[in-house]
Each structure stands twice: as structure tokens, then as C-alpha cells.
Amino acid sequence: QPVLTQSSSASASPGSSVELTCTLGSGHSSNIIAWHQQQPGKAPRYLMKVENGGTFNKGSGVPDRFSGGSSGADRYLTISNLHFEDEADYYCETWDSNSRVFGGGTKVTVL
């Protein structure tokens, strides 16, 4: 079963950028991952998938400020020009042939 590791928190000022990292465990470093945003009190929202090699494909309506990347076993979510409404929990997700797993989530605070 895959394992995903995320840092617990990140913070940045409005208008700045923040990069979140999701690290794939041993044996799954080439997996595709998905990023999800969960604003306080709301359901998760799909942001994008990020492939090994850095290609990313965003979901419908996701602002251009959100982008993805990849390096080795790390998958990135970068939020540029940070807005107050970007304050949320961000989860990565991956899967194999018979299971799915979510990372522990990163809480982003917009100071």
C-alpha cells in the first residue's frame, strides 16, 4: 500500500507564494497523485493531478494561481499570489491496484 507524507502546516502572506510537498513512499515514487483543497467547514475539492515528470492537469474552475510539479518521489502544489480564501487544508491522494491513500494534510495559513 502506498504511503504519502505531508508537512503539517505552512504559512505565507497575501500576494506571496507557497509550495506544498507530498512525498511518495518507497516503491511508489512514480505514482500519479491528486491534490485536494478543503476550506473550513466544507467538503474537499479536487484541484489537479500531478504525474511523475511534472505534468499536471487541473480540475474545472481551478484558478491559474495553482500549479503542480514533481521531482523524484516529491509532488508539489504551488499557490501563487496567495488569497485569503486559499487558507485551507490541502491533501494529496494516490492509489495502487486495490487501495487508495491520503496524506495527512497540510494546513495553510494566510497571515
Add this chain to the structure above:
Amino acid sequence: EVQVLESGGGLVQPGGSLRLSCAASGFTFSNYGMSWVRQAPGKGLEWVSSIGSTGVTTYYAGSVKGRFTISRDNSKNTLHLQMNSLRAEDTAIYYCAKLETGGSVNWGQGSLATVSS
């Protein structure tokens, strides 16, 4: 517009049962796998179970295997989760999600299941 809407949550005593449903619309339901994901109060997302597009293949997290059963009715565009032998640690908001090659792409608003005496 793709929509998935969960129902069936509520308060149940430990050892009891609940059946959650997820009504899907805006897409060809029978072409997609579906998942249930839960979130305990103040905690992160936890995958619970997935089912293939035809309903033949099913997968479960170890924490619910043998107690929960996922199923679907493609004629009614509906996904179900039968939860038996419920425990306090099953208390959570349960989300259903439409699966694509890029992950859990469409989420519902969730249904709260509370297990307490």
C-alpha cells in the same frame, strides 16, 4: 453538471448498522468507479472503500474490511455503503467521490454518521 449527494447518516449505537447512499447525476454513472472517504472530527481524510464501474470489483481499507459493504445500482445511479458492527471510531463525515484516472475528481457534501450510546 456532475453532482453526487450523500444521505442516510445519523446517530446509531455501538454495534448497530447504517446504510449510506450516494445519488449521482450529470454523468454516465455506469462508466466510473466510485469511492467512499471519511473524515473523523478534527482529523484528515481516510479512504474507506472503492468499487469498479460494473460493481464486480470492490476494495476496502483494513479498518472496515468485514464490517462494511460497498455496492452500486447502475440502473438507479446510486452508490451504497452498508456499515455493520459500528464502533465509536467510525464516527465521521462520509463522502462519496467519483473516480477518474486523475483521482477522486468530484466530491459530495458528506453525510455524518455518529456512533454513540
